Amino acid sequence: MKILLPDTVDLDPELPEGWEAVVVDAREEIPAEHHDAEVLVVWGASRRHLASAAEHLSGLRCIQSLSAGVDGILAAGFAPEVAIATGAGLHSLTVSEHALALLLSLVRRLPECREAQKRHEWSSELGGLQPLRPEGRLTTLLGARVLIWGFGQIGQTLAPTLQALGAEVRGAARSAGTRAGIEVIAEETVPSALPEVDVLINILPATEQTAGIVGREVLAALPDHALLVNVGRGATVDQTALREALEAGALGGAAIDVTDPEPLPREDPLWDAPGLLITPHAAGGRPVGADERITRNLRALVEGEELLHVAAR
Structure with missing residues (x-):
């Protein structure tokens, strides 16, 4: 055999x-x-x-x-x-690790620090004395309201780490309840929950039902300071809507490890969206x-x- x-x-x-x-x-x-x-x-x-x-x-x-x-x-x-x-x-451990890295990079403004480093600039805006919760920007996970949409094994692995860093974490799945000690809301109630969300982490699979589900309505429902992290599938996000939201300042930032298509074409305008961090489907792979x-x-x-x-x- x-x-x-x-x-x-x-x-x-x-x-x-x-x-x-x-x-x-x-x-x-x-x-x-x-x-x-x-x-x-x-x-x-x-x-x-x-x-x-x-x-x-x-x-x-x-x-x-x-x-x-x-x-x-x-x-x-x-x-x-x-x-x-x-x-x-x-892939629960490695994807959770990457999702956390993407989120902390946005919260701690690491891409902007890297750009300042390239300019040999010691930025007083990025360092020094800072308010813990400045108006219109998420700068800490302490008390941050995180919603993990697609609360399977990866989400259940990631949630305790976010909690340990001070975040208030909920999951969203097909049915409401409690999983791994985390409150889970039914996915049909996600739209009404979004105005109170600081961080939306998308770990949804690609299906007919989830195609483009993170679109204009979802992005518009989030607060302007909110952050989006996608380590699910690229097809679940309306990339045009994401770019437009970032360009309009209607979203605090985003980090995506997946795109549609993959690889993302060099000429795609998504590359140049402000406040967007892109990694090349690097979360799993091991x-x-x-x-x-x-x-x-x-x-x-x-x-x-x-x-x-x-x-x-």
Whole structure:
């Protein structure tokens, strides 16, 4: 029995007796000698690779993605009996870390400090004696009202760190309640909550329902000093509306790790929006605990147990 591992990350899962692991090029078609594979691990796979797998791996039983999002896999046309397990949770620590870095960069005005450094300028506006809460600007997380929209594992990992820095954190998800000790509001109540939000952190997935959901109405509902951080998916934000809000001073600043499309074209005016920090989808990219997840789900497959984080189809 064979499991195919991608060459895009070093992996060494523990295999059940009788299983063989083969590393294949995740950008190319799967070689004919490996069309007998029963499990395929996906990380950074090209459309060509996925299409080849869907067409030729007739005995495929399970796909283990190392990404939380599996849109590309679902679109490749795999047989309905093939289980697709997501990498949910493998990026919670790294994405939370990056989201925090983006937010603190905005709050502490690090991009402006960097520009002052380039000018060899010791800015009295950026340093020295400062009010804790100046009018019209968010300069501390102490008492900051943070709403994390898309309150899954990443949000639940990030929230306690924000709380430790003094922020008041709530989540927003499909249903209201309490998760990981954090108050969660139903997503239909988000618009009414936005006027009292200082920081909106977007960790929403890309779906038909979330396409452009952070648009003009959402941005207009936020206070002018509010900050937006997007470590979800680029398609969830109306980028034209975001640029216009920043240009109009209707938003205190934004930091985005994702865009639509990716890479963001060099000529896109979003690059030059004032108060915007862009990183090149750098939040994840390093699945933490991938070997353990593969080992666990492969064992479950062999023993006929339930797989972790199977995507709905």
